[in-house]
Amino acid sequence: MNFETVVLGFFVILALALNLVFVVGDIDNPAQHNVWILTIAIFASLIAAGLKLGDRSQLGAILLAALLVANLLLIAARLVWIAEGDAGSAGLASEQMGLIVALAYGALAANLVTVLTLAADTLMSRR
Amino acid sequence: MTTTSNLSRVTSIVLRYMRGPILSLIAVYGVGVTGMSLMPGFDAQGNPASMNLFHSFYFFTYTATTTGFGEIPHHFSDQQRLWAILCLYMGVIAWLYAFGSIIQLIQNPHFITAVAERRFARTVKNLREPFVIICGFGDTGSLLARGLSDNLIRAVIIDSDAERIKALVMRDYRVDMPGLCGDASVPKHLIDAGIHQPGCRAVISLIPDEELVLKIAVMTRFLNPRVRIICRASDRQQQQHLRYLESVTVIDPFELFGAQLSMAITAPKLHNLTQWLVGDPSVSLDCPRIIPPGNWILCGYGRMGRWLQQHLNQHHISTSIIDPEQPESGDTGQLIRRDADHQALISAGIEGAVGLVAGTDNDSRNLQILLNAGALNPDVFRVARQNQHENEVVFRAAEVGLTMQPSLLAARTILLQLISPLAQQLLEQLRDTDSTLTDILVSRLRHTLGVHAPRLWVTRLSCEETPAVAEQIASGAKLRLQELLRDPANRDSNLCCAPLALCREQRPQMMPNTREVVQLGDEILFCGDQRSRLLLAASLHNSYTLHYLMTGVEPPRGMALLWVWKKLGLAAQHGKG
Numbered sequence: 209m210n211f212e213t214v215v216l217g218f219f220v221i222l223a224l225a226l227n228l229v230f231v232v233g234d235i236d237n238p239a240q241h242n243v244w245i246l247t248i249a250i251f252a253s254l255i256a257a258g259l260k261l262g263d264r265s266q267l268g269a270i271l272l273a274a275l276l277v278a279n280l281l282l283i284a285a286r287l288v289w290i291a292e293g294d295a296g297s298a299g300l301a302s303e304q305m306g307l308i309v310a311l312a313y314g315a316l317a318a319n320l321v322t323v324l325t326l327a328a329d330t331l332m333s334r335r
Numbered sequence: 336m337t338t339t340s341n342l343s344r345v346t347s348i349v350l351r352y353m354r355g356p357i358l359s360l361i362a363v364y365g366v367g368v369t370g371m372s373l374m375p376g377f378d379a380q381g382n383p384a385s386m387n388l389f390h391s392f393y394f395f396t397y398t399a400t401t402t403g404f405g406e407i408p409h410h411f412s413d414q415q416r417l418w419a420i421l422c423l424y425m426g427v428i429a430w431l432y433a434f435g436s437i438i439q440l441i442q443n444p445h446f447i448t449a450v451a452e453r454r455f456a457r458t459v460k461n462l463r464e465p466f467v468i469i470c471g472f473g474d475t476g477s478l479l480a481r482g483l484s485d486n487l488i489r490a491v492i493i494d495s496d497a498e499r500i501k502a503l504v505m506r507d508y509r510v511d512m513p514g515l516c517g518d519a520s521v522p523k524h525l526i527d528a529g530i531h532q533p534g535c536r537a538v539i540s541l542i543p544d545e546e547l548v549l550k551i552a553v554m555t556r557f558l559n560p561r562v563r564i565i566c567r568a569s570d571r572q573q574q575q576h577l578r579y580l581e582s583v584t585v586i587d588p589f590e591l592f593g594a595q596l597s598m599a600i601t602a603p604k605l606h607n608l609t610q611w612l613v614g615d616p617s618v619s620l621d622c623p624r625i626i627p628p629g630n631w632i633l634c635g636y637g638r639m640g641r642w643l644q645q646h647l648n649q650h651h652i653s654t655s656i657i658d659p660e661q662p663e664s665g666d667t668g669q670l671i672r673r674d675a676d677h678q679a680l681i682s683a684g685i686e687g688a689v690g691l692v693a694g695t696d697n698d699s700r701n702l703q704i705l706l707n708a709g710a711l712n713p714d715v716f717r718v719a720r721q722n723q724h725e726n727e728v729v730f731r732a733a734e735v736g737l738t739m740q741p742s743l744l745a746a747r748t749i750l751l752q753l754i755s756p757l758a759q760q761l762l763e764q765l766r767d768t769d770s771t772l773t774d775i776l777v778s779r780l781r782h783t784l785g786v787h788a789p790r791l792w793v794t795r796l797s798c799e800e801t802p803a804v805a806e807q808i809a810s811g812a813k814l815r816l817q818e819l820l821r822d823p824a825n826r827d828s829n830l831c832c833a834p835l836a837l838c839r840e841q842r843p844q845m846m847p848n849t850r851e852v853v854q855l856g857d858e859i860l861f862c863g864d865q866r867s868r869l870l871l872a873a874s875l876h877n878s879y880t881l882h883y884l885m886t887g888v889e890p891p892r893g894m895a896l897l898w899v900w901k902k903l904g905l906a907a908q909h910g911k912g
Contacts, residue, residue, distance in 0.1 A: 211900060212891035262894030265879055 212259075213330055219256035220326055223249055223278065224319040231316060235309045236302035243289060246312065250282045253319070267329050271322055278318035285311035345449050352440045356433035363429040367395045367422040376412040386415070394419070399426025451516070452527060458513040459529040464489055467753060468528045470519035470551055471541035472499045474724045475567065475588075477506075478746035479539070484508040485614070486754060486790070491528045493519040520550040522558065530559050537563040539749060545573045556580050565749055569638055586748055588741040593642030595744055596692065596718060598766070599737055600626050601650040605765055605773045608780075612758070612789055612862065613747040620781045624736060626716050628652060629689030634675040634704050639694055639720070639741070655683040675704045680711055690716040690736075698726045705733055755793040757836040757860040761845050776835075776846060780862060783833045787864035791835075794875065796857045803878040807885065808855055814885060816859070817849035821884045823874055830870060832863025 226249035233240030257275040260268055285308045292304040300308075371391035378384040386394070390408060397404050398419065411419065440446055466489035469476050476492070483490050492514040494500055503514040517524045519542065529535050540551045548566050555564055564583045568574050569590075577585050599606040603625055610618040631647060633640050636658035644654050655669035657679045673679050675695070685691065691708045693701040698721060705717050717735040721727065730738045751758045765773050780789070798805040807814055816837075822828045837847040838858040853859070861871070874880045883889050891897045 210889060212889075212893070212896050215891075215896060216893070259891075259893045259896055262897065263892035265877065265892065268892055 213326075216256065216259050217326060217330075219252050219259065220275070220319070220322050223252040223256055224316070224323050226252055227278075227282070227312060227316045227319050231309055231312045236306040238300040238302070238305045241305065241309060246282065246286055246289070246308075249315075250279070250286060253278050253282060253315075256322075267325065271325055274318050274322040274325065278315040278322065281311050281315035281318065285309075285315070345446075345453055348443075348446050348449060349440065352436055352443075352446075353433075356429075356436045360429050360433055363399070363425045364392075364395060367399070367425060368392050370418050371395060371415070371422065374412070374415040374418045376415045377409055379409055395422055395426065398423050399430060401427055448516070455513050455515045456527040458511075459491055459527065459532070462489065462491075462529060462532070462534055465534045465536050466491055466529065467537045467539060468493065468525070468530065468535060469539050469541065470494075471543070472496070472503065472514070473541065473543070474742035475541045475746045475749075478724065478743055479541070479749055480506075480508065480512060482614070482746060482750040483753070484510055484512070486750070486792075488753065491515075493517060493524055493528055495519070518547075520547045520554065522554055525551070525554060525558060530555060530562065535559065535562055537565055537753060539565045539753075541567050541745075545570050549573055549576055552577055552580055552583055565752060567745055584752060586745050587642075588745045589637075589639040590642045591744050591748060592639050592720070592739060592741050593644075593646045596643055596737075596739060597646035597650060597652075599624075599718075600631075600647070600652065600690065602766065602770060602773070604770060604777060605762075608765075608773060608777055609762055612762075612791060613751060614788065614790075616788070619786075620777055620784075624716075626736075627689050630655060630684065630687060631690045631692065632657065632680070632683045632685060632688050632708075633692050633694060634658070634701075635693070635695035635720075637696065639696075643692065643694065655688070657683055675700070675707075677707050677711070680704075680707055685711045685715065688712070688715055690718065692718045692720070694718075694720040696720075696722055698722050698729075702729065702733060705735055751791070754791050755836075755858075755860050757793065757838055757843055757858065758791055760843055761836050761860070764845050772846070779833055779846075783829065784831050784862070784864065787831055789862050790865055790868060791860065791862050792868055794859050794861060794871070796853055796855050796859070796875075798855070801875040803874070803876055803881040804853070805855060806878050807881055812885060813852050814881075815849070816847060816851045816853055818885045819853070819871065819874065820849065823870055823880050823884065826884060826887050830863060830867040832861055832867035832871060834859050835862050836860040 226245055230241060230245045230249055253275060257272060257279055260272040260275060263269070263272070288304060288308050288311070289300070292300055368388065368391045371394060372386055372388050374385065375383060376385060394407065399422065401423075467483070469479060469490050469492045472480070472492050472494035476494070480490055480492065487510055489510045490512050492500070492503060492512055494514070494516065495518050497516045500514040500516040503512065506512075515524060515528060519525065519528075519540065525538075530538065538551070538555045540548045542548055542551070545568050548568055552564050552566055555562060560581075564580065565586060566577050566583060567586045567588060568577060569587050574585050574587065577583050595606065595609075598609070607618055607620070607624075611620055630653050632655045633643060634657045636644070636656045640656065640658065644656070647654055655671065657671045657673070657675040659672060659674050669683065671679050671683055675693075680691075685708060691704070693704040693708070695701055695704075701719055701721075705719055708715055708717055716737075718737045718739065719730055719733065719735045721730045721738050721740040724740065724742060727740075748759075751762075765776065794801070796804050804814060816834055820829050820832055820834070822830050834847055834849070835845070836859070837844045837851065837853075838860075839854065839856065847859075861868070863871075874884060879889070879892065891900050
């Protein structure tokens with residue numbers, strides 16, 4: 209059992225799971241998507257990327273790249289939410305909600321790549 | 336550059352050939368187009384008007400190439416039609432002449448050669464990996480190329496026989512091997528083959544004509560003073576000449592044959608090991624053929640027989656010789672001057688002999704001797720010389736004790752030289768010391784490799800080729816040979832791989848102790864299977880893996896976790912969990 213694999217695996221899989229929790233439901237229905245889940249997913253993903261800083265192996269590089277993509281898309285989604293949510297008290301329009309969830313779907317793809325790479329490496333690994 | 340470039344040669348041949356057709360085309364076009372514009376005709380309204388120059392050129396173009404769109408832009412006058420007939424015949428004839436010349440040109444053997452040479456020179460110029468130049472692609476050359484391809488070493492091949500070069504393209508080599516049909520002793524061909532290029536490691540000449548071999552060696556020395564030269568030569572005088580040149584290795588196939596055969600008789604274990612190392616698939620490390628001492632019969636006493644007798648006599652093995660053309664000499668042992676037939680074998684004492692060498696330069700005669708000897712004394716150890724590689728199946732069916740093929744021997748010896756001079760030095764040292772060292776090496780190899788087919792390779796420890804090792808050494812760690820040999824999958828077991836020699840500061844050390852601390856600049860000769868070779872190369876590039884191999888500990892790679900890991904003191908207690 210490897211200390212790093214446990215910690216990193218926890219955060220990476222947590223980010224994927226939260227991301228999935230956020231996107232399920234109708235894509236443009238604001239009532240079915242929770243802003244808290246999105247925020248926590250961003251935190252989990254950020255921590256995972258931070259843990260990978262300093263790894264010089266090829267695998268570390270691809271993991272870091274995928275995590276950065278996920279972060280970028282999730283943060284973009286959160287920024288859209290902030291910008292559009294403030295505009296009126298009526299809450300988000302369905303078009304904006306659609307955009308936010310679509311961005312989160314992109315992050316989900318990046319997170320999937322991360323988890324699969326990590327899992328494949330761990331399974332192929334020596335010990 | 337003082338050399339004539341192939342590009343300019345090809346261009347000049349094309350220009351010279353096409354001069355006539357191009358001139359005649361221009362003349363015909365000029366006459367046709369001008370005449371068409373001068374012929375009186377009509378415009379769209381039926382008024383008299385001539386065709387303008389562009390329209391005449393357009394008309395002439397489709398007429399001369401027999402496309403024939405018709406009378407464009409208007410109906411022609413009779414004068415124009417008359418001229419059009421003339422245009423058609425002139426144009427078609429000029430074009431036929433031009434096409435004929437082009438076809439003649441691309442069938443011209445000189446042109447084909449020039450294009451092939453140009454393509455070859457360009458392929459060689461684009462080679463980035465190290466390569467060797469093989470001059471002569473006969474039996475030995477093709478066997479050597481096969482061996483090089485198995486070891487992923489590139490070769491550039493020159494042979495004067497066009498058929499051999501054509502056949503080269505058909506072979507399924509694992510690396511690209513460009514071939515040139517030409518005389519290798521022409522300097523231009525050697526230059527085209529890349530003798531000036533930094534990747535050129537060696538020039539190997541395997542041409543039967545030994546005068547040419549010397550010529551190639553001398554020219555190579557002048558063209559590139561640093562490159563290694565390996566020559567096959569059996570003539571004593573030529574060998575002397577060759578040895579005067581610097582860094583030339585001379586391979587005498589007959590001496591090699593004599594030395595190998597006497598080694599097979601006097602030191603079977605070492606012979607077995609050598610054959611196994613060079614990748615003879617029929618040899619296993621476990622059971623060397625033990626040949627009892629006693630009288631040997633040598634059929635055939637040419638250059639090879641002389642070497643063989645010399646080597647055998649050095650080991651105090653008595654010989655009887657059968658050869659129809661054996662000149663009188665002061666050699667000891669029985670001489671029978673006749674063909675090696677039934678009667679000759681009996682008078683040479685085949686009943687009492689332990690071994691027989693069918694060593695003439697004729698394969699069918701050798702097979703016949705083997706048959707006779709087998710009938711007279713079934714227990715005799717029969718050794719056959721196989722001259723032609725294509726007869727391999729027959730010799731295998733003859734079930735002789737040992738088949739030796741001079742071309743294969745030479746090819747394998749050269750291959751070993753090319754992989755590493757260390758391998759040759761190791762075998763020489765084993766030959767010169769007593770057999771206990773061989774026993775140790777054999778048991779070590781059997782233990783580490785088991786039934787796997789061996790591969791030999793050399794690893795140089797340097798900043799470029801093994802960055803992970805350089806990093807560990809720079810950080811002050813002591814890296815031992817045994818740590819490199821551990822399996823990256825499980826540190827407690829080892830790779831199927833053993834170090835055979837270590838060369839440090841030009842001083843080779845055979846069978847190095849695995850506790851030896853390695854340094855940058857070391858050259859290590861390994862023997863192992865293909866998987867180990869790949870895994871070892873990967874560990875030497877990956878400092879995380881190398882660190883694990885050295886310490887058994889795998890610290891986190893990210894900076895944040897590494898800091899936490901150190902704070903928690905996990906480094907100390909790792910290894911237990």
